[in-house]
Amino acid sequence: MEFIKEFEVRWADVDANRHMRHTAYNDYATQLRVALVMGIGVGNEAIENYEIGSVLFHEDTYFYREVVLCEKIKIDLRIRAMSHDGERWQILHLIFKENGELAAKILVEGAWIDSKRRKLAPPPIALLDKFNELPKTEDFEFLTKNSK
Known part of the structure; x- marks a missing residue:
């Protein structure tokens, strides 16, 4: 299963x-992650029922090519790493220009959080199973307690 979404660069970006401002790349990556969570069945109602949310610890962005107003970009999302229980994860976003050139790469590190206890927690099994079906990077690895 691949997870790719196309966006058109707006005036506000x-x-x-x-050219596209640096933070707009991260905004589009965030929008893709929202679409991902909604697409695998974790909409607002499920988030409320499961009492979970996500939290980011780190976000790295690497720029390679300029993107301009009204240009269409495609973002390809892949899981870079994940703990066995799914609590912690790394997601790689590859942002491509209309001509197929790699424009930017964004790597985020995050986790699921129990929204009542305000503590990190693994996702429900149903969500973990769907997360496990997502495409992985070639260098995918499982995170351990000592992983950074």
């Missing part, structure tokens, strides 16, 4: 240099 462009900076004074007439």
